[in-house]
Amino acid sequence: MLAKTSEIPEGGGLVLADQGVVITQPKPGMFNAFSSSCTHAGCPVDNVSDGTINCNCHGSKFSIEDGSPVSGPAQTPLPEKPLIVAGSKISLG
């Protein structure tokens, strides 16, 4: 198990640095997971706030809905990872 659903804020997300994954919940009950390696130069992303996944290395921001870059130097989306949500438990698919 990666996380419990209750650990992922609605409209936000959680960076699991050890697993290299960021899990987001853009809408209630809808969970997404992405690689936490920034597609600009490979820094690990730092946090999730105001609807974006943020890399502090050079300021790239990615959408919590689909991982697409919304500002900063990154040009490609964070790769999505398959998730399995079973009850309150979130695992990689």
Ligand code: FES
């Ligand atoms: S490595 Fe993330 S913005 Fe440059």
